[in-house]
Amino acid sequence: MKRILVTGALGQIGSELIVKLRKEYGAEAVIASDIRSVDNEVVHGGPFEILDVTNANQMAAVAQKYNVDTMMHMAALLSARAESNPQLAWNLNMGGLVNALEVAREQKLQFFTPSSIGSFGPDTPKEATPQDTLQRPTTMYGINKVAGELLCDYYHSRFGVDTRGVRFPGLISYVTPPGGGTTDYAVEIYYEALRTGRYTSFIDKGTYMDMMYMPDALQAIVDLMEADPSRLKHRNAFNVTAMSFDPEQIAAEIRKHIPAFELNYQVDPVRQAIAESWPNSIDATAAMREWGFKTTHDLSSMTEDMLQKLRTTIMS
Numbered sequence: 001m002k003r004i005l006v007t008g009a010l011g012q013i014g015s016e017l018i019v020k021l022r023k024e025y026g027a028e029a030v031i032a033s034d035i036r037s038v039d040n041e042v043v044h045g046g047p048f049e050i051l052d053v054t055n056a057n058q059m060a061a062v063a064q065k066y067n068v069d070t071m072m073h074m075a076a077l078l079s080a081r082a083e084s085n086p087q088l089a090w091n092l093n094m095g096g097l098v099n100a101l102e103v104a105r106e107q108k109l110q111f112f113t114p115s116s117i118g119s120f121g122p123d124t125p126k127e128a129t130p131q132d133t134l135q136r137p138t139t140m141y142g143i144n145k146v147a148g149e150l151l152c153d154y155y156h157s158r159f160g161v162d163t164r165g166v167r168f169p170g171l172i173s174y175v176t177p178p179g180g181g182t183t184d185y186a187v188e189i190y191y192e193a194l195r196t197g198r199y200t201s202f203i204d205k206g207t208y209m210d211m212m213y214m215p216d217a218l219q220a221i222v223d224l225m226e227a228d229p230s231r232l233k234h235r236n237a238f239n240v241t242a243m244s245f246d247p248e249q250i251a252a253e254i255r256k257h258i259p260a261f262e263l264n265y266q267v268d269p270v271r272q273a274i275a276e277s278w279p280n281s282i283d284a285t286a287a288m289r290e291w292g293f294k295t296t297h298d299l300s301s302m303t304e305d306m307l308q309k310l311r312t313t314i315m316s
Helices: 012-025 056-065 079-084 087-108 138-160 184-194 216-226 247-255 269-276 285-291 301-314
Strands: 004-007 030-032 048-050 070-073 110-112 162-164 167-170 170-172 198-201 208-215 243-245 262-265
Touching: 004 012, 004 056, 004 269, 012 030, 012 216, 056 087, 070 087, 070 216, 079 087, 079 138, 079 184, 087 110, 087 138, 138 162, 167 216, 170 184, 170 216, 184 198, 184 247, 184 269, 184 301, 208 216, 208 301, 216 285, 243 262, 243 301, 247 262, 247 301, 269 285
Parallel strands: 004 030, 004 070, 030 048, 070 110, 110 162, 170 208, 198 262
Antiparallel strands: 208 243
8 A cells, every 4th residue: 555545534444544544654655535624633734625425536636636546435324323314324325335336346456444243133143143143233324335345246256356355343543432333332432431420321231242441443454455465365354353341331431540430321222222233243254364363452451551542632
């Protein structure tokens, strides 16, 4: 990767991915783009373009303007927001992806887009979910992700586009506020632990979901994109994970640092139903074998780091 265009650069993953890529590849080599602009490091730390991913001509023009060789397509409407407006989710998630793949095909770009644990459904094996398994999601977001995995496979096999991707679990970050995902409780709980000493979870106790700390997720993207393509059998939908826990377990870890922390529940039926349709834990063996996937954080080390970083942020 020499010149990289990132769509959805102000989103949950994109905002931190931009910072990491500019540090590793150079500020001028990473072009951030989003449908809006804000006053932050992503916009002012290097090239930035206003880009509506549903506008195919605009996307092609931006890629050509900067002579990029890689596109990371991160623009998407996340799970809970997608359920509240499924037509918008389809138009943005699928329309934007098709446009991005067409630009990658026409301009011969290396291509990355993330899939998700949401691509699985209630009939998928719940424990140690295999790399290759039944995928019949019951949400618009999940349907988008399965279709996206297949589209990326198609563009690779039909047109030779170097497409790559992972199925991210819930991502936990101290930098970017929650953005409408079902796993957002695992981010919000840290903020509220420090602000108020209590949290009311919209996900019920005993509900396990796979999670990953954002630094590990960002490193996984870079490692996959730099991997030898001859080793990649699956390419576009590698299972990746770092940990699996329920709300009680994350609360127990927080109490090691904030002993009086209180956890209560007010379950959101929509997000709870989404969570229950997903696996409890997934098997990342294929990613380990094909491109050396690994993580450095577990629940304990992530909790310690999150609280330390957020304490600085909240107090500043």
